Amino acid sequence: DVKVTQSSRYLVKRTGEKVFLECVQDMDHENMFWYRQDPGLGLRLIYFSYDVKMKEKGDIPEGYSVSREKKERFSLILESASTNQTSMYLCASSHFARRGGTEAFFGQGTRLTVV
Amino acid sequence: GEDVEQSLFLSVREGDSSVINCTYTDSSSTYLYWYKQEPGAGLQLLTYIFSNMDMKQDQRLTVLLNKKDKHLSLRIADTQTGDSAIYFCAEGKYNNNDMRFGAGTRLTVKP
Numbered sequence: 261d262v263k264v265t266q267s268s269r270y271l272v273k274r275t276g277e278k279v280f281l282e283c284v285q286d287m288d289h290e291n292m293f294w295y296r297q298d299p300g301l302g303l304r305l306i307y308f309s310y311d312v313k314m315k316e317k318g319d320i321p322e323g324y325s326v327s328r329e330k331k332e333r334f335s336l337i338l339e340s341a342s343t344n345q346t347s348m349y350l351c352a353s354s355h356f357a358r359r360g361g362t363e364a365f366f367g368q369g370t371r372l373t374v375v
Numbered sequence: 376g377e378d379v380e381q382s383l384f385l386s387v388r389e390g391d392s393s394v395i396n397c398t399y400t401d402s403s404s405t406y407l408y409w410y411k412q413e414p415g416a417g418l419q420l421l422t423y424i425f426s427n428m429d430m431k432q433d434q435r436l437t438v439l440l441n442k443k444d445k446h447l448s449l450r451i452a453d454t455q456t457g458d459s460a461i462y463f464c465a466e467g468k469y470n471n472n473d474m475r476f477g478a479g480t481r482l483t484v485k486p
Binding site for chain 1: 379381383415416417418419420423463467472473474475476477478479
């Protein structure tokens with residue numbers, strides 16, 4: 261079974277803290293994604309990576325950065341957490357498919373609360 | 376603006392059919408997906424359809440695609456209480472592996 265593991269299910273951080281969300285996948289997937297999920301807004305893509313050290317901005321990259329030093333690990337970094345970054349964060353991975361149609365596998369999510 | 380739109384809520388009775396609708400704006404989308412999210416869980420792929428198809432059926436699930444209107448629907452026959460979840464429509468493009476999701480439709484199945 262494909263497994264995408266996010267390091268924490270719940271996190272509470274203070275405003276201004278630097279926050280690291282970690283994601284690891286065990287299926288040798290090339291693609292990895294970070295989304296945030298908010299009620300009524302669905303999933304919004306923050307960043308994705310299609311190879312080690314490669315990253316592409318998604319729809320809402322402001323206030324976030326990412327790191328992909330190893331193929332299996334994709335980290336989301338909040339440089340200075342703010343209350344509007346309180347959300348559910350979902351990591352996903354997939355194989356690269358030249359013609360698209362690739363299935364994404366999701367982690368269970370990290371619910372981050374910034375106080 | 377939003378690339379993918381869905382209504383937020385749908386309520387049906389057990390045994391009825393459910394139809395969840397989705398519209399998308401990008402005509403270059405080549406794959407359209409339906410994902411299901413159960414409470415406290417991540418998303419799981421239910422089915423997907425390539426843009427040159429009109430229909431795809433898989434057991435109780437039927438996906439219909441109207442490419443001209445950029446309209447996608449998911450029909451669940453004989454809806455069960457275990458089908459209660461949030462259903463996300465997503466689009467993907469040829470030679471581009473990222474996906475854009477709709478807001479999700481929360482399906483509630485009443486006994």
